[in-house]
Amino acid sequence: FPTTTMEAKDDAQPKPRNLSREVLRWLQSLDLAYSVKNPKRDFANGFLVAEIFSRYYEKEVQMHSYDNGTALKVRKDNWMQLQKFFRKAGLEGLTDGPEVDAIMHAEDGAVVAFLNRAYELLTQRKVQEVVKPKLGGPAPGYARATGSSLVKGALKSAELSEEKDDVTLQAKVGEALDGHEA
Structure with a gap:
């Protein structure tokens, strides 16, 4: 069985948005019930995460x-069971509540960071960091996100997905648009 020592998650670094080739190859080698096409959607309900850990912790x-449902209730139940398993197996450092919420609500990069840590824990191998060359200068106007996409992204965040207060939602939309117009 894999060792249970985990490095602390570093929130200062930007989260990778795509799975590395080696992690994708590892997932394919596990012969999961469903192939991974869109990681942030496919892992949101926790079913495939449970299947991965069932390969290493069969009992x-x-x-x-x-x-394998998509309803929020199903996702919460699956992730609650997974967090309980992580505590029992001594894997508390693998993830935390806010990250689970981000994964359940399919936020960009959340599941990739989690899968990278799971890969390193279960295979005892380090994920190779792909360094992309920096492009000089600010992005041209046509390459910037539109105001509507920023509003959509702001409203999709895990902390607001279950928010019912219109004032809070309007404030978040205002913040997103203020950043866009700056």
């Missing part, structure tokens, strides 16, 4: 306990 993770 501790029982797949019949997990549902």
Whole structure:
């Protein structure tokens, strides 16, 4: 079984948005029930995460306990079971509540960072960091995000997805648009 020592998550670094080739190859080698096409959507309900850990912890993770639904209730239940397993197995450092919320709500980069840590833990290999060359200067106007895409992204965040207060939602939309117009 893999060792349970985990490095602390570093929130200062930007999250990678795409799975590396080696992590994708590892996922394919596990012969999961569903192929991974869109990681942030495919892992949101926790079913494939449970299947990955069931390959390494056969007796501790029982797949019949997990549902492959898309409803928020199903996602919360699956992730609650996974967090309980992580605590029992001594893997508390693998993820935390805010990150689980971000994964459940399919936020960019959240599941990639989690899968990279899971890969390193379960395979005892380090994920190779791909360094992209920096482009000089600010992006041209046509390459910037539109105001509507910024509003959509602001409203999609995990902290606001279950928010019912219109004032809070309007403030978040205003912040997104202020940043866009600057």
